[in-house]
Amino acid sequence: MASDLRPGGGTPLLIDGKLVPGSGGVFATTSPTTGERLGWAADATATDLDAAVAAARTAFDETSWSTDPALRARGIRQLRDAMLDHLDQLREITIAEAGAPRTLTAGPQLDGPVRDLGWFADLTETYSWRTDLPIAEPLGMRTARQLRREAVGVVGAITPWNFPHQINLAKLGPALAAGNTVVLKPAPDTPWCAAALGILAAEHTDIPPGVVNVVTSSDHAIGARLAADPRVDLVSFTGSTDTGKAVMASAADTVKKVLLELGGKSAFVVLDDADLRAACAMAAFSVCVHAGQGCALSTRLLVPRARYDEAVAITARTMAGIRPGDPDDPGTVCGPLISARQRERVEGYLDQARRAGGQILVGGGRPADRPDGWFVEPTLIAGLPTTSVVAREEIFGPVLVILPYDGDADAIRVANDSPYGLSGAVWGTDPDRVEAVVAGIRTGTLSVNGGTWYSVDAPFGGYKQSGIGREMGVAGFEEYLETKLVAYPA
Template structure:
């Protein structure tokens, strides 16, 4: 599937590749601002058909009960997608604007390979637990617990890491025996559409088990959330939209999984290697132009080392410029859209208005006359109450803050509506462990430790979400528990 202007993707509904009944919409390369093709524009009627297909497939087939078949289908999908890595890589860089190096990890190959982990879970999971005998009210019974698929899953995903987030929902949902309607972000429809094409043409996944509906109409997400035929909504996106999802889902009391925003802290203790810590903090915040909910965007350093840390971080960011994502060595590509670039620039202006200093960046790269680029930016001179220290910016913007000891560092990290991720750097294991225990967040890295993997649950505290994705805990989100008793 070469990238060409006349390319139009199809929807996947009930096992068939079909055009959207609303026509098509443009797909834009964020690094060049060029229209590179079109994607199918679904309507409410298309979404209704997709939900109906998923409901029928769940209610009338053996998909939810045939664990071995599901595992085979997931491995088949993994292997088929691996055969398309070259075109998927080209498509992903062009549509998402992510640097090429990320497609060898969480932007493509990692999530595809993770389908094997969920296939293994479908086969190895303990679907029935024997509770033995008991005599409630003097009557001897034998009891067991059964795990069963929850039903139809509505998956609503964002644009920043489309393959990672799509497969973090599709993989465990299908492995658990659910059927799925996937509504991907309108900024990155092709990443999902090509997967739909591979499913339809190269796998034995039955018709209706997975349906993929692309559209610029955000009301389709609300339609999916409100529909009583849908048993669970798995949403990744902003906290504000997550609240709306919860409100809409409440009418039918369906289960909701939410992976939302973050404003994670990178805590540097006074015994840490300051140079290494500041270099890693800079690398983290520019990766994919800071467009990641778990990226650490607050660098919290000892007050007595603030000036030195500011200089080290400023120099590190200056060596990581925003550049063409296809260029070897690029870490910081473009933002996804002009709208997102405007948002980031507004936050930088706000930081200055609040009394902050832009130590480096804060502008558009001089050599980029096209593309939605913002130079990696370091802001100093503010405290943790500033809006740029409290609100998720979703760009390559790092705020450096001072702490007065370990307890104060923990307090600053926790002084946030979010609790998604974090880092702590130091040398004393006891102090590090105390910080890890004190910070209320779903994931923590120690001295650059990487928690991202298929078997590690991901999610957050507070307004960063509800539930966990990935790992056995993420798999269990798609299950119901049934207690069964019979006379002994």
């Protein structure tokens, strides 16, 4: 029987297998498209978080979840199937709450991550949990040794608002498959997406009480409490680098494992033998997807100085043709920013660009035909040095900075001249030159000539201040495991 995921009077928390109200009452959620109130979500307090962590601790310590791969696989597949059965409701919630363009919900905003849960269910059944090492004779003692992989324990998952389903499930799927229990704390901007997951887990799966807990809250301090709690064994956080540093500091007192997927200022490098028109058009289009609210989007376009003017003209023409629109319209790729606060942040960077002498060639303001909601025009900025704030810091809006370089070695230097190293792209014709640039750029993922790196079986993560660890793929799954060595007399 289908569950009603419509928020109504307010979505519930999921704690210890029960759907319960927040002890702090409810808080309002707002439509990024209209700026009007959408409804209400349960507002958890420290008391609710304490109960959720206690439930997760008990479920890990006292149930068979961590030692029963068959149970885990069944529960994960049941959650996937329940989400698939409720895709229409989930889609409308995602468009309304996250401002996600409808077309993206058919891919990474919803359908893709839900179906990807099956990959983690399969992995828990096929993974080699125990591996025998060759006989050894340390200190002259003939010894048989076995490597065992075991769940870490209680996972605190702290997630952002930009791709709520993808990021929630990229943490929940591998954490559960590995045998952990989870307390999920989503961003206060998108509580409904997480609450819907909790409802389906409670009503449609055999996942034991306490294994999955969902705690929505308007209080950002709840995330810090989760990171610091000594009963939590691992914190997996996705968000800004500054907040990631705070999470890392909170976790330090208990020396818990930390997984961080943080910011990016990725470079889109166009070599001088590339198809300039195709490359620049792709760079312009991609930075506008979901209003630029993606940490892995390439927001610095690096072009040969000799072709700079031509590249600027192509990029400007493409960006000028992309208009912000209603995310419910199937033709929209650039919807609203998530909140008034985020729009003010983006506009602050545009003001900085002007003060620094940057030329705003396209956009730079609010679209005249969108007086309501939190929209910003796709914006192209030229004339800034690589050392400028706008060319170095993550803006998280539909803003592209175009920068010239002199030769392949200089392109690598400029691409690496950033505290981040999350993603990027390289376009060129000569495979040897492309490979040299790919090898030289220090970043976690790279697209070559439009290749797509996003997939459930491919690890994702960054270098430098873009994070620690990987999500997705076997590498992402293994982040949620401990390694135990057992030695026996041979």
